[in-house]
Amino acid sequence: MATQLGFYFDQSLCTGCKACAIACKDKHDLPVGVTWRRIPEYTGGTWVRNDHDGSMTNTVFTYYTSISCNHCADPICVEVCPSKAMHKDPETGIVSVDPDVCIGCKYCAMACPYSAPQYNPEKGVMTKCDFCADRIAVGETPACVAACPSRALDYGDIEELTAKYGRQASIAPLPNQEITHPNLVIHPHPKAQPSGSHAGRLANPEEV
Numbered sequence: 001m002a003t004q005l006g007f008y009f010d011q012s013l014c015t016g017c018k019a020c021a022i023a024c025k026d027k028h029d030l031p032v033g034v035t036w037r038r039i040p041e042y043t044g045g046t047w048v049r050n051d052h053d054g055s056m057t058n059t060v061f062t063y064y065t066s067i068s069c070n071h072c073a074d075p076i077c078v079e080v081c082p083s084k085a086m087h088k089d090p091e092t093g094i095v096s097v098d099p100d101v102c103i104g105c106k107y108c109a110m111a112c113p114y115s116a117p118q119y120n121p122e123k124g125v126m127t128k129c130d131f132c133a134d135r136i137a138v139g140e141t142p143a144c145v146a147a148c149p150s151r152a153l154d155y156g157d158i159e160e161l162t163a164k165y166g167r168q169a170s171i172a173p174l175p176n177q178e179i180t181h182p183n184l185v186i187h188p189h190p191k192a193q194p195s196g197s198h199a200g201r202l203a204n205p206e207e208v
Helices: 017-029 076-080 107-111 133-137 143-147 156-163
Strands: 003-011 039-043 048-049 054-060 062-064 086-088 094-098 118-120 123-128 153-157 184-187 200-202
Touching: 003 156, 017 143, 076 086, 094 123, 118 143, 123 153, 143 153, 156 184
Parallel strands: 003 184
Antiparallel strands: 003 153, 039 062, 039 200, 048 054, 086 094, 118 123
């Protein structure tokens, strides 16, 4: 029976350790500059002086978001791919790129609001998260999920995940989920800001 795989991420548990990103990079033997799973750090707030007694309080916050390809319901990467190398599996919902068909034009990378497709200069083609389909096929979890020490990541059928955790995925610095309908559910950090918020900034833009 056809299904749609998705990721669940508990933002309140993530410490920004990047074990998920390292596990992904190691499992897929990715070269320098190609990172399928990234961890943006979103930070903001300030100190506020109390005019009555001179005391100071703060609104400072920092939180992390582990993000890769979300194997979207409306994958814009598939829509813009001129060679049809980018495709969505009808049985699992996994979005993959066929390296034998890809022409390396980077249209998918320019279109994706999550920066999921990435150009591999060593191979001359686009590459991206494939949900560790080979691991799932033999009953194992995706490398990123298995590596998370705080168990902030999980995966499964998206309908089961949304029934259990809801449908929230519009958390800054990620885009509004209505753009591509990502198969991602986020349990927000207590200080999480909505998509489009200007309350904070990326603290590690070079990493994402």
